[in-house]
Amino acid sequence: MPEPVDAYKVLQVDPEAEDEVIQAAYRRLARKYHPDMATGPDPAARMAAINAAWELIGEPAARAAYDRARLTRTGGASAERGDPGPRTQRSGAAAQPPRAAAYPPGAAAQASPPQPETVSRDWTSGRSTLGGGFDASMRAADGHGAAGPPPGPSSGSVLNFGRFSGWSLSEIARHDLEYIEWLDRMPIGRSYREEIDAILRASGRRRSAETESTDRHGLFRRR
Secondary structure (H helix, E strand, O other), X not given: OOOOOOHHHHOOOOOOOOHHHHHHHHHHHHHHHOOOOOOOOOHHHHHHHHHHHHHHHOOHHHHHHHHHHHHHHOOOHHHHHOOOOOOOOOXXXXXXXXXXXXXXXXXXXXXXXXXXEEEOOOOOOOOOOOOOOXXXXXXXXXXXXXXXXXXXXXXXXXXXXXXXXXXXXXXXXXXXXHHHHHHHHOHHHHHHHHHHHHHHHHHOOEEEXXXXXXXXXXXXXXX
């Protein structure tokens, strides 16, 4: 009997990822592999697999049931590796993202442009920039290095973990800015806070509240 497909691997997320991380991963993959947009081989089959994985872990109740069945199927292997196993409680319920099937036939998926995060002029993350880095003794995340070789040109710190292992932060930002935002929220990204903040500001994903106020009042400034 073939091994059941792992929904977490299909959506390229860790089994311990928060619900909103899974939702963001689904949205990104749905845009990338939607049949009207993808150029690779058999995008319809890939999109079907992504939707099937979302059905299994996209909603908290369904995910809890899937985690229990997954733990039973692996025979407690997670406990032997030191993994805590499926959580019984998660923060909040994942909102239902638009399904790829809801797009009109022949029309490309239209994603709403992300709104910039507004912060104060003297904003800091308030988090330590020490610790939380990758350690070789940690279990390698699913999809390690899956993004392939870095495209170049390289600038900034280079990651040695995850699917973008070997890529610099600037290369990742040009390829997948949502991954940079995710890294900003994760403990493993603490040592990159300042570089990530500069990238998000340069891309328009983060701006100071004072700047936004100046831009807004500038519409009515006397000339």
